[in-house]
Amino acid sequence: MSTSQTQLDPASCYQALLSRDARFDGHFFTAVKTTGIYCRPVCKVRAPLAKNCLFFASAARAEAAGFRPCLRCRPELAPAPLPHWSTQDASQILATQAMQMLDSAEALADAPLRVADLATRLGVSERHLRRILVQHLGVTPSQYRQTRRLLLAKQLLCDTALPIARIAQLSGFASQRRFNTAFAIHYHLTPSACRRDGQAASDVSLKLAYRPPYDAAALLKFFGQRAVLGLELCTSGEDGIGEFVRIVRMSVGARSHLGWVRMQFEAAAHRVHVQLSDSLLPVLPAVLQQVRWALDLDADPLAIEAALARDFPHCAGWRVPGTWDGFELAVRAVLGQQVTVAAARTLTRRLVQSLGEPLTTPWPQLTHAFPTPARLLQASADDLGKMGIVRQRQKAIQALAHAVLHGGLDLQPGPQVQATVEALLALPGIGEWTAQYIAMRALRWPDAFPAGDIVVQQRLGVRDGPQPARAATALATVWQPWRSYAVIRLWHGASP
Numbered sequence: 001m002s003t004s005q006t007q008l009d010p011a012s013c014y015q016a017l018l019s020r021d022a023r024f025d026g027h028f029f030t031a032v033k034t035t036g037i038y039c040r041p042v043c044k045v046r047a048p049l050a051k052n053c054l055f056f057a058s059a060a061r062a063e064a065a066g067f068r069p070c071l072r073c074r075p076e077l078a079p080a081p082l083p084h085w086s087t088q089d090a091s092q093i094l095a096t097q098a099m100q101m102l103d104s105a106e107a108l109a110d111a112p113l114r115v116a117d118l119a120t121r122l123g124v125s126e127r128h129l130r131r132i133l134v135q136h137l138g139v140t141p142s143q144y145r146q147t148r149r150l151l152l153a154k155q156l157l158c159d160t161a162l163p164i165a166r167i168a169q170l171s172g173f174a175s176q177r178r179f180n181t182a183f184a185i186h187y188h189l190t191p192s193a194c195r196r197d198g199q200a201a202s203d204v205s206l207k208l209a210y211r212p213p214y215d216a217a218a219l220l221k222f223f224g225q226r227a228v229l230g231l232e233l234c235t236s237g238e239d240g241i242g243e244f245v246r247i248v249r250m251s252v253g254a255r256s257h258l259g260w261v262r263m264q265f266e267a268a269a270h271r272v273h274v275q276l277s278d279s280l281l282p283v284l285p286a287v288l289q290q291v292r293w294a295l296d297l298d299a300d301p302l303a304i305e306a307a308l309a310r311d312f313p314h315c316a317g318w319r320v321p322g323t324w325d326g327f328e329l330a331v332r333a334v335l336g337q338q339v340t341v342a343a344a345r346t347l348t349r350r351l352v353q354s355l356g357e358p359l360t361t362p363w364p365q366l367t368h369a370f371p372t373p374a375r376l377l378q379a380s381a382d383d384l385g386k387m388g389i390v391r392q393r394q395k396a397i398q399a400l401a402h403a404v405l406h407g408g409l410d411l412q413p414g415p416q417v418q419a420t421v422e423a424l425l426a427l428p429g430i431g432e433w434t435a436q437y438i439a440m441r442a443l444r445w446p447d448a449f450p451a452g453d454i455v456v457q458q459r460l461g462v463r464d465g466p467q468p469a470r471a472a473t474a475l476a477t478v479w480q481p482w483r484s485y486a487v488i489r490l491w492h493g494a495s496p
Contacts, residue, residue, distance in 0.1 A: 058139070095137055097414075121415075152172075153183070158196060205275045208297055247368065261274065263291060314494070384397070396430060
């Protein structure tokens, strides 16, 4: 089932609606003509008659058609629309890339991204981009942006006790008056009507949904094995329920905020509870975006399993662990070159405790943030050498820091993956394995493949043969465009 409106099959959508199948959450939204409300397919209200249903590929398209979000199933909690990495339609890929960039820009920038700037970054004309967005998303960029802001505001109204004026600001509205007007026009409600009774004044706990299956235990095990004392804390129960807490630095435009984020899985409801320190409230949209990336909440198991289930039949729900900061992940990848996971964790801990900024948190184990690029660039060879970091890796780390600060190297997810990989390979000490690892976890590229990885080669049975990297690449072609997910399964011990 595609998010392209022209490819939605009403009969299939209605069957998914009747079964309340959470695997289709975010694939489409159901609008009911008799009520004027649109819902997620997992909504527990009584199913409407098929003749009264319209199906939309996005919340923005449903709202553009005049429908309001359901107050029970809350469409703002649904996983994000699905990227079309497997399609051969270049215009569809362009539309989803533009949508992702609009999402990121709303969360990670001080000012809205202009359509002209977005078109330039994608290498097309502004007119062509507008046409493609309307063709595939059914809405203009401004309509898409407005829906995203209103749904974020609705989530904050429902889940927090933040003042309405603050919510308007966090959601991207220039004033509370404009926010109230937009809310009334689109939802026929006042913002205060979404408030829940008894909401604690200090409670800032938000929910984010994902599509099952989701193996939370496997993801938490991955993070736990790499958790750095002072920076991260990861716990996992036998039932797959656990939590991940860490110190984060969120840089949004010219702003930088330091704080902590706590994530707890609620497997029964297919969602994650997110709590954060007050210091991160000014950049809340960026935090939520980063949580989605770090925990791979927007992955589509149906598409992934269609490509991988035959070779990995018992690995449904395994996700690609993301990161909180692309630069941090890149430095940790360099420190992990040709050493064990435990050794890399030790080197990272020394780096964090020596050069990271201290922070007081509710957890005694969490004490320091990861060093900034500027701080690492200032560090001397003696400083780094005392931590056990050899000269070659010192040069690679400082080259990374210089490229991020002065060379325009962007290690956030985006459409320019290949250009970023090439820029990484041009740096000293960055080889193909490191670049692909960064692409997989930091750039969120689903088709990254570190062909030189020893474990991958061993699992594929090509380690002792001639040209093992080339042989591994050849065997992995059947998993495109989801090779990153295949790599995670190989690392976990599965063999095709």
